[in-house]
Structure formats: structure tokens, C-alpha cells
Amino acid sequence: MQSPKSSPTPAVTAVTQQNGRVEPSSNPIQVEQAVVIPEHPPADSSRLPPPKQSFHLPVRKLILIGSLGLGIVAGAIYGYHWWQYAQIHQETDDAYITADIHPVNARIAGTVVQVAVDDNQVVKSGTVLVKLDPRDYQVNLEQAQAALAVAKEQSNVAQANIHVTSTNAAGQTTQAQGNIDAASASIATAQAALSEAQAGVPASQSQLAAVEANLVKAKLDYDRYNKLSKEGAVPRNQFDAAKATYDALVAQRNAAQEQVRQAQARVAQAQENLRNAKAKLASTRGTLQQANATKQQTEVNQRQYKAAIAAIDQAKSQVDNAQLQLSYTTIMAPTAGIVGNKTVQAGQRVQPGQTLMSVVSQKPWIVANFKETQLGRMKSGQQVEIKIDAFPNRLFKGTVNSLSPASGAKFALLPPDNATGNFTKIVQRLPVKVVFDSDSIRGYESQIAPGMSVIVNVETR
Incomplete structure (x- = not known):
């Protein structure tokens, strides 16, 4: 593009756009309201856009750019809020x-x-x-109830038989049991005495062993002083003292030996007493066995009674089962619902x-x-x-x-x-x-x- 020739400032005419036409305007030139068009266009006017295009194109661009910017900002704000929402949802x-x-x-x-x-x-x-x-199950219930009544009557009969036989056997059993208790107590006493006697034997034997050990030493001293006294090597009083010690220990040994014999005798007596107590217990147990023989019929009756009780329980179970089966004829809702x-x-x-x-x-x-x-x-x-x-x-x-x-x-x-x-x-x-x-x-x-x-x-x- 060539520069225009130097000249005084050209006069300009303000135009405005009304209803799509460009008309002259007497108002002062203002931004976005008027466009200044020089009276003398530049030398290379063919390269310039026509006046109408130079008026509309920037406005469209501004609107497009503004709309695009607002869209980008709105999209960014929406995307940010959506990202924040997605982080916690x-x-x-x-x-x-x-x-x-x-x-x-x-x-x-x-x-x-x-x-x-x-x-x-x-x-x-x-x-x-x-x-x-429910009719079939009602009949089953009535049959079970009748069987229960029969079982109860059999139980009553068995219980009466138990009372008769047990009265006769009770006295014999009580006496025999008392004898057993007494014999058991005698055995316990004899065992305690035997234990005490057996404990005394080792003590007596220990005492005897100690005395015999001292006696051996005293015998050696006595023999030595006796020999020295005869030779006149020691005074007479030392020999007498050794002899007195020896004689005293001999007496102690004899006494200890007697204590051992007495302790052993007590053990033997306690053993005899224990044997007698055990024999008495065996005898009383024989008496108890005789009483038990008398009770055999009672035990038979008791077993019959237990069988009758079991029959009652069985009949009750049958009644309960029949009642349960009868209740199943009415089917109810297991829970609230539809x-x-x-x-x-x-x-x-x-x-x-x-x-x-x-x-x-x-x-x-x-x-x-x-x-x-x-x-x-x-x-x-x-x-x-x-x-x-x-x-x-x-x-x-x-x-x-x-x-x-x-x-x-x-x-x-x-x-x-x-x-x-x-x-x-x-x-x-x-x-x-x-x-x-x-x-x-x-x-x-x-x-x-x-x-x-x-x-x-x-x-x-």
C-alpha cells in the first residue's frame, strides 16, 4: 500500500447507519456510533474494505469473541463444579x-x-x-390322649407295689447299713492306730542306733582306760569315769531295745485289730446282701414304675405331636408383608x-x-x-x-x-x-x- 500525498487535514463527514443504510449525520463523531470516512481515499483504495464491511465486521467479531469467551468461562465454571461434585459423589x-x-x-x-x-x-x-x-389330625390327637391316660394308670399301679415291698425291706437295710458304718469306723480307727504304731518303730530304732554308736565309743574308752589303769599310766578316777559312762550307755541301749520291742508289739496288735475290723465289715456286708435280696422285688417294681413313667412321657410326646400336626392345618403369615x-x-x-x-x-x-x-x-x-x-x-x-x-x-x-x-x-x-x-x-x-x-x-x- 502506498502512502497518501501530504496535504492539509482532510475534511470528514460523519455518517450513521439507520435501517441498514448509511446516511450523513450532524452529530459529533462518537465511538461505536459513527465512522469517519475521509473525503479523499488513499492512493491504493482498491485494497481497503468497502465502508459497509469496515463498519459491520468488527462488531460481529466482538460479539463472536465475547460469546465464545462467555461460553468458555461458563463451561469452565460448570466443569469445575462438576469435578468438585464428582470427587465426593x-x-x-x-x-x-x-x-x-x-x-x-x-x-x-x-x-x-x-x-x-x-x-x-x-x-x-x-x-x-x-x-x-383338620378331621384326620383331630382323630390322631384323641387317640394319643387315650394312650396317655392308660400309661398314667399303669404308673399308679407300679407305684403302689413299690410302697408295699419297700416297707418290708427298709428295716433290714437300715440295720445292715448301720453295722457297715460301725465296721467302717472300726477299720478307720484300726488303720489310724496301725499308722501311729508303725511311725513309732523307726523312731525307737533311730534312738537305739544312736545309743549303740555312743556305746561303741564308750566301750573303746573303757577298754583303753582299763588297760592304762592296770599299768598305772592314768589315775583311778579317770578309769572310774570311763566305766560309769560305759555302764550308763549299756543301760540306755537296753532301754532302747525294749522300746523297739514295744513299738513292734504295738504294730502287731494294731494289725490284728485291723484284721478283726475288716472281718466284721465283711460279715455286715453279708447281712446287707441278705437285705438286698429282700429288696429285689422292690427294685423290680421300681423298674416297672420307671417304665410306666417312660410310657407316660412317650404318650405325652405323641399328644404334643398330634396337637402340633393339628395346628399345622391352619397356615399363618410368618411375618407382616404383602x-x-x-x-x-x-x-x-x-x-x-x-x-x-x-x-x-x-x-x-x-x-x-x-x-x-x-x-x-x-x-x-x-x-x-x-x-x-x-x-x-x-x-x-x-x-x-x-x-x-x-x-x-x-x-x-x-x-x-x-x-x-x-x-x-x-x-x-x-x-x-x-x-x-x-x-x-x-x-x-x-x-x-x-x-x-x-x-x-x-x-x-
Whole structure:
């Protein structure tokens, strides 16, 4: 582009745009309201944009740039808030509602005479659901009660026989037992005396041994002083003292020997007394055996009485069983809930263990299968927001109850086996139990059903 020729400042005319046209304006030139157009365009005017384009293009650019900037800022703010939200929330739609489903089974075989409930009916625990024909079981109960009465009469007869025979044998047994007790006491006394006598023998023998040891030394001294006295080597009084010591020890030895003999005699006497006491005990036991022979009939009667008591217990068990079987003809709800899957009809013949219907508990909870990468900060007690597909406009509240100890794949009937040669890493899912807040589902208890799909959002901070 060539520079324009030097000249005085050119006059300019202000124009404005109205309704898409450019018209002269008498107003002063202002930013964004007027465009100055020189009276004499530059030499290379062919390269300059036309006046209309120079007026519209910058405004469009400013609007575009401003809009783009606002969009970027809004997106950044939204992304930041979403990032913050995602840091403390974990969500999954792999979740469903479940509850305890109690099967109602027949305990006995019978014919259905009444079905007292309908499908989807709310029942309380103990509500009568089905009645079976009770007549056969009523007859069984009456037979068991009659057998119980017979057993009680037999027991009374056996008890009377025991009283008669036991009275005759009681006196003999008491006397024989007294003699045994006396003989046992005599044996105990004799054993104590024998122990005491046997303890005295070692003491006497020890004393005798000590005296004999001193006597040996005294005998040597006596012989030595006797010899020296005869030779006149020692005074007479020393010999007399040695002789006196020797004589005294001889007397002590004789006394100790006598004590040993007496101790041994006491042992022999105690042994004799013990033998006599044992013989007396054996004799009294023979008397007791004779008394026991008299008691044999009593013992027979007692065994008969015990058998009668056992027969009573057996008859009572049969009565209890018959009453229990009769009670099974009335089938009641095991818990409060809603009746479902009812397959029984009046007149139907049912068998033990046959499922007649189910009672679904009205205390539901949620099993939410989270990815293992979502469980890092999840724990029991955290707050949960719940959306049920059946109620899209209602937000429910809950709490994390517990986390499964293993992934769902581990509890499968056929767990996957990734061998070394074909290993493929798969993100596992672990079930998390979520319980509803009771206030949150108030009014919806009968509408929330097991199997419903939900979306669970856990606040993990």
C-alpha cells in the first residue's frame, strides 16, 4: 500500500447507519456510533474494505469473541463444579430394590378347605392364610390322649407295689447299713492306730542306733582306760569315769531295745485289730446282701414304675405331636408383608414342603453394584440419594448399610476363571447394601416392590 500525498487535514463527514443504510449525520463523531470516512481515499483504495464491511465486521467479531469467551468461562465454571461434585459423589444405575420374600409352605399333607387371602393383600404376622381339613389330625390327637391316660394308670399301679415291698425291706437295710458304718469306723480307727504304731518303730530304732554308736565309743574308752589303769599310766578316777559312762550307755541301749520291742508289739496288735475290723465289715456286708435280696422285688417294681413313667412321657410326646400336626392345618403369615405368587386353591391336595404363596416384607432395601474403582472412600453410614425409575419426580434418601465382602462374580454359581494364557482385566462390581430412611418412603411402602430399578448416588465425603 502506498502512502497518501501530504496535504492539509482532510475534511470528514460523519455518517450513521439507520435501517441498514448509511446516511450523513450532524452529530459529533462518537465511538461505536459513527465512522469517519475521509473525503479523499488513499492512493491504493482498491485494497481497503468497502465502508459497509469496515463498519459491520468488527462488531460481529466482538460479539463472536465475547460469546465464545462467555461460553468458555461458563463451561469452565460448570466443569469445575462438576469435578468438585464428582470427587465426593459416586453414582450407579446398576441397582435394584430387594426385600425379604418369605415362602409359605405346607407342613403336612392335607386338603385345602379355605384360602383366606387374595393376591397382593397386605397381611400382618399371624394372619390366617390357608386352612386344611383338620378331621384326620383331630382323630390322631384323641387317640394319643387315650394312650396317655392308660400309661398314667399303669404308673399308679407300679407305684403302689413299690410302697408295699419297700416297707418290708427298709428295716433290714437300715440295720445292715448301720453295722457297715460301725465296721467302717472300726477299720478307720484300726488303720489310724496301725499308722501311729508303725511311725513309732523307726523312731525307737533311730534312738537305739544312736545309743549303740555312743556305746561303741564308750566301750573303746573303757577298754583303753582299763588297760592304762592296770599299768598305772592314768589315775583311778579317770578309769572310774570311763566305766560309769560305759555302764550308763549299756543301760540306755537296753532301754532302747525294749522300746523297739514295744513299738513292734504295738504294730502287731494294731494289725490284728485291723484284721478283726475288716472281718466284721465283711460279715455286715453279708447281712446287707441278705437285705438286698429282700429288696429285689422292690427294685423290680421300681423298674416297672420307671417304665410306666417312660410310657407316660412317650404318650405325652405323641399328644404334643398330634396337637402340633393339628395346628399345622391352619397356615399363618410368618411375618407382616404383602401376599404374592399365590398358587393354592380351595379343594387342592397339598404335600409337605409345597409352596403355596409368598409374603413379601414391606421393609425394602437396595443392592447397588458399584465398580471397584468407586469404593475407595465408600463406607457404612454415608448418605445416599435414590431415584426410583417408577417415581421419576421423587427423590428418596437412604444410608449405606454395608459393603459386600466379595465381588458378585465370586458369589456366582460358576465364577469366571481367568487363566494365565487368556487373562483379561475386567473392572469388577461389588454389591453395596443401601437402606431407605423410614421418613423418606413414608406413603410409598406398598408401591416400592423388589426388582425395581433405581439410581443410587452416594456422598462419600
